[in-house]
Amino acid sequence: xxxxxxxxxxxxxxxxxxxxxxxxxxxxxxxxxxxxxxxxxxxxxxxxxxxxxxxxxxxxxxxxxxxxxxxxxxxxxxxxxxxxxxxxxxxxxxxxxxxxxxxxxxxxxxxxxxxxxxxxxxxxxxxxxxxxxxxxxxxxxxxxxxxxxxxxxxxxxxxxxxxxxxxxxxxxxxxxxxxxxxxxxxxxxxxxxxxxxxxxxxxxxxxxxxxxxxxxxxxxxxxxxxxxxxxxxxxxxxxxxxxxxxxxxxxxxxxxxxxxxxxxxxxxxxxxxxxxxxxxxxxxxxxxxxxxxxxxxxxxxxxxxxxxxxxxxxxxxxxxxxxxxxxxxxxxxxxxxxxxxxxxxxxxxxxxxxxxx
Amino acid sequence: xxxxxxxxxxxxxxxxxxxxxxxxxxxxxxxxxxxxxxxxxxxxxxxxxxxxxxxxxxxxxxxxxxxxxxxxxxxxxxxxxxxxxxxxxxxxxxxxxxxxxxxxxxxxxxxxxxxxxxxxxxxxxxxxxxxxxxxxxxxxxxxxxxxxxxxxxxxxxxxxxxxxxxxxxxxxxxxxxxxxxxxxxxxxxxxxxxxxxxxxxxxxxxxxxxxxxxxxxxxx
Numbered sequence: 071x072x073x074x075x076x077x078x079x080x081x082x083x084x085x086x087x088x089x090x091x092x093x094x095x096x097x098x099x100x101x102x103x104x105x106x107x108x109x110x111x112x113x114x115x116x117x118x119x120x121x122x123x124x125x126x127x128x129x130x131x132x133x134x135x136x137x138x139x140x141x142x143x144x145x146x147x148x149x150x151x152x153x154x155x156x157x158x159x160x161x162x163x164x165x166x167x168x169x170x171x172x173x174x175x176x177x178x179x180x181x182x183x184x185x186x187x188x189x190x191x192x193x194x195x196x197x198x199x200x201x202x203x204x205x206x207x208x209x210x211x212x213x214x215x216x217x218x219x220x221x222x223x224x225x226x227x228x229x230x231x232x233x234x235x236x237x238x239x240x241x242x243x244x245x246x247x248x249x250x251x252x253x254x255x256x257x258x259x260x261x262x263x264x265x266x267x268x269x270x271x272x273x274x275x276x277x278x279x280x281x282x283x284x285x286x287x288x289x290x291x292x293x294x295x296x297x298x299x300x301x302x303x304x305x306x307x308x309x310x311x312x313x314x315x316x317x318x319x320x321x322x323x324x325x326x327x328x329x330x331x332x333x334x335x336x337x338x339x340x341x342x343x344x345x346x347x348x349x350x351x352x353x354x355x356x357x358x359x360x361x362x363x364x365x366x367x368x369x370x371x372x373x374x375x376x377x378x379x380x381x382x383x384x385x386x387x388x389x390x391x392x393x394x395x396x397x398x399x400x401x402x403x404x405x406x407x408x409x410x411x412x413x414x415x416x417x418x419x420x421x422x423x424x425x426x427x
Numbered sequence: 428x429x430x431x432x433x434x435x436x437x438x439x440x441x442x443x444x445x446x447x448x449x450x451x452x453x454x455x456x457x458x459x460x461x462x463x464x465x466x467x468x469x470x471x472x473x474x475x476x477x478x479x480x481x482x483x484x485x486x487x488x489x490x491x492x493x494x495x496x497x498x499x500x501x502x503x504x505x506x507x508x509x510x511x512x513x514x515x516x517x518x519x520x521x522x523x524x525x526x527x528x529x530x531x532x533x534x535x536x537x538x539x540x541x542x543x544x545x546x547x548x549x550x551x552x553x554x555x556x557x558x559x560x561x562x563x564x565x566x567x568x569x570x571x572x573x574x575x576x577x578x579x580x581x582x583x584x585x586x587x588x589x590x591x592x593x594x595x596x597x598x599x600x601x602x603x604x605x606x607x608x609x610x611x612x613x614x615x616x617x618x619x620x621x622x623x624x625x626x627x628x629x630x631x632x633x634x635x636x637x638x639x640x641x642x643x644x645x646x647x
Binding site: 098099102103106108133134137138140141142144145146147148151152157158160161162164165166168169172195 | 471474475478479482483486487488490491494496499500503504507508511512586589590607608609613614629632633636637639640643
């Protein structure tokens with residue numbers, strides 16, 4: 071510090087002789103306030119007096135003043151980032167848009183239109199202020215609507231509100247190809263919906279074919295039905311075919327194929343699996359005939375056990391008591407079947423049937 | 428003792444170039460109170476005039492604190508939209524300038540705290556040597572009549588370290604330091620804006636300055 075400044079400080083300190091006592095420890099804080107022009111008059115006087123007497127604190131004050139000087143002349147981040155004022159112009163433009171939006175809302179008088187309108191207005195304002203949150207909201211809305219809409223649409227059609235027309239696309243696979251192909255693999259692949267799967271059929275033909283679609287897809291059903299009805303491919307493929315088609319048993323044509331497989335497939339496991347797939351459709355005449363036929367003629371006791379269990383369940387539920395063939399077949403089985411379990415099951419079913427008749 | 432470059436920021440004392448144009452359209456420069464009253468009655472141009480009167484400082488504050496243009500833009504937008512939304516509730520218990528800065532500092536504090544809780548989202552706090560603006564050296568040369576290269580080099584080093592040290596301050600300390608040294612506000616005004624006492628602000632400034640001095644080590 072220059073001698074002239076020291077003299078000035080000393081004179082000033084004497085003029086403002088105050089009761090405030092400053093030591094080196096308490097001076098640290100006051101020196102900072104002094105340097106940045108935030109010390110009270112009595113603090114200023116005390117500091118000035120102290121630095122005249124203490125060389126260490128005078129040096130510290132010089133350091134503080136140098137720091138202030140550096141801060142005052144230091145280039146600021148704002149100058150570097152928006153030297154030309156482009157960012158300010160951009161901010162003003164964006165704010166003007168947001169304010170216009172808000173003004174439009176007021177002009178429409180939405181605020182006076184009740185709770186829903188106020189909620190809507192609040193949402194819009196929040197989205198303007200938090201664009202990222204708004205974007206996330208719209209994505210979630212899209213997902214939710216995407217999930218709900220197909221169901222809603224089905225419901226409307228079922229209610230007959232909208233006249234529907236069904237358009238069938240021409241089959242992707244011709245009858246000729248069907249005759250000459252062989253299914254080499256059936257794969258279930260996730261289709262992107264929650265828990266949903268689509269089927270991928272790999273066909274061996276002159277030129278390999280891959281058919282992809284849901285279990286209800288016409289081409290998928292057509293190929294699988296062909297495989298099952300004609301005992302094509304190995305039993306694993308036919309077993310997989312039954313598994314895929316069992317989700318479409320509401321379709322009478324699929325039930326017909328499953329019935330045929332239950333009776334005629336070369337592999338007992340496939341026949342058994344096909345019978346299981348028909349569970350719940352015992353009231354259907356074709357299914358009931360299939361059960362009776364399997365009971366009387368299938369050589370595999372496992373298949374016959376499945377058939378007798380289904381029939382017994384039908385009898386106990388009282389759904390098929392009117393068919394006289396059931397009682398006759400069950401009575402015959404209870405007396406003549408080679409399998410003890412089947413005889414017992416059939417006898418139990420007959421006992422249940424008797425009181426109902 | 429006068430200090431270098433500390434502007435006094437008093438409400439209504441400044442007029443920007445953009446604001447001057449609009450003032451000419453309004454016929455005369457209106458004080459903040461009149462503009463606020465008109466804005467509260469739904470006059471959009473009055474609110475825009477208020478925005479243009481203070482938004483340069485608001486953006487500077489946001490840029491200095493966040494050090495990222497996109498973050499500063501968010502702070503600017505959020506602060507003025509909050510001001511617009513809450514203007515009908517402003518009751519002139521303090522100046523509009525103080526009220527506006529209270530909103531801005533709250534938004535900045537939220538922003539800095541949010542960013543601190545997401546380390547991957549933090550802006551580079553310390554400038555590399557290569558990032559220091561070229562004109563800093565020149566400024567030092569102009570400032571020091573001696574044009575001592577050694578001193579200028581030290582000044583440059585201090586500039587880098589000040590930037591780094593500022594990053595070590597807490598969000599509140601940084602805001603107070605920024606408002607005091609780069610916005611030129613008095614501690615009493617800063618206390619009003621932050622909704623606290625002058626003494627509390629003084630303590631924060633003391634802590635911030637001491638931290639800064641320790642960071643700068645023997646360079647001072």
